[in-house]
Amino acid sequence: MEIELNGKIIRTEEKSLKKFVQKVGDGAQVVIYNGFQVDMRQEREIKDGDIITLIKKGVMPDKDELEAMICARFTPGLYRKFKNAKVAVAGLGGLGSNIAAMLARSAVGKLLLVDFDTVEPSNLNRQNYYIKHLGMKKCDAMKEIIKEIDPFIEVECKCVRLGYENCAEVLKGYKYICEAFDGAESKAMITEVVCGNMSGNFDGSVLVAASGMAGIEDANEIKTVKRMKNLYVCGDMVNGAQVGRGxxxxxxxxxxxxxxxMILRLIAEEKEDE
Amino acid sequence: MRLNGEETEVKEEMSIGKLLEEKGYRRERVAVELNGEILPKNKYDDTMIKNDDVIEVVSFVGGG
Known part of the structure; x- marks a missing residue:
């Protein structure tokens, strides 16, 4: 039978996972079997198509093994879909910097990062940056962070402020777009441009936007709601940032x-021929 | 007409712009879908609401 071991397809006739690990494991302490870190005291039978990752703690693997190891905990079947996907993140503040990092951890193959701004101290209470990024363009800081998370992801930066005049041009070609702006007017603008598709650049595109996540109100009030034809809105829909509410x-x-x-769910649901 | 899924009655001859104003929406912070298509902001005032129109108004609050 054929299985995937640390990213490489190999043939084996060994049916016992325990014996297989003893044979080829080379002292690996971490055994990940179809997305789950397993306990070697329990017997498991290897099946055709299984994905097995063996990791020795503290040992830097080869480049080709590293990618498989980073994604070893994925639910089987998702990696290839995410690797082939590309997503645009519009705005790299509290929402966008966290979204970009999470999509990078999910091995989304290509990310377009759009932001005009520079990292400053008041960003650090919620945005995915560090002291060393102060003064850097958010695009460049995020690109550096993604390289540290998963160096196999292609990142394109566009250091511009999006408005009605350039939004369609900058985001064209992207099926999955995250709205991660701060201002309500900008959120409304990108919704009109992407979902309205007056430019013709967004046939079949989906916008995942956010509205209402300020303060320390009940976290359970934040939800994902489908609105309109191709818009999802995440948030509590009411708690905006304002004077007196941070x-x-x-x-x-x-x-x-x-x-x-939501972006990952949409990519995962995509039909193979799309 | 239906506004955000609920049957709503309006006076005759009302534009989308006027509807938003009456319902307390700030037009620069909303996106409006009229019968399945997004209505650009520059058409809010000269688009009159008709019987059986299905209108979705997504209103955004700031923060991110």
Whole structure:
């Protein structure tokens, strides 16, 4: 039978996972079997098509093995779909910086990052940046972070402010687009441009937007709702940022998680021939 | 007409722009879908609501 071992297809006739690991494991302490880290005290039977990853802690693997190891905990079947997908993230603040990092951890093959702004200290309470990024363009900082998370992801940066005049041109060619702006007017703008598709650039595109994640209100109020034909809105829909109500890391990250998860669900549901 | 899934009655001869105003929406913060198609903002004032129109208004609040 054929199985995938650390990213390579191999043939084996060994049926016992335990014996297989003893034979080829070379002292690996971490055994991940079809997305789940398994306990070697329990017997398991290897089947054709299984995905097995063996990891020795503290040992830097070869480049080709590293990619398989990073994705070893994925639900089987998702990696190839995500690797072939591309997603645009419009805005790299609290939402976008977290969404981009989560999509990178999910091995989405290509990410387009769009933001005009520079990392400054008041971003650090919720945005996925560090002190060393202060003064850097958010695009460049995020590209650097993604390289540290998963160096196999292709990242394109567009350091521009999106408006009615350039939004369609910058985002064209992307089926999956995350709205991750701060301002309500910008959120409405990108919805009109992408979902309205007056440019003709967004046939079949889906916009995953956010509205309402400020403060420390109940986290359970944040949800994903399908609106219109090709729009999903994540958030509690009411709690906007305003004087007297700030933006805090947990709810912003929860909302970003909703957005990233919706994108992954859409990619996973995609038919093979699309 | 249906507004966000609920049967709603309006006076005769009302534009989308006027409807948004009456319902308390700020037009620069919404996206409007009229019978399955997004209506651009520059058409809000000269698009009159007809019987049986299906209108979706997505209203955004700031923060991100």
């Amino acid at each position: 933006l805090m890391a947990p709810r912003v990250a929860i909302c970003a998680g909703h957005q990233a998860n």
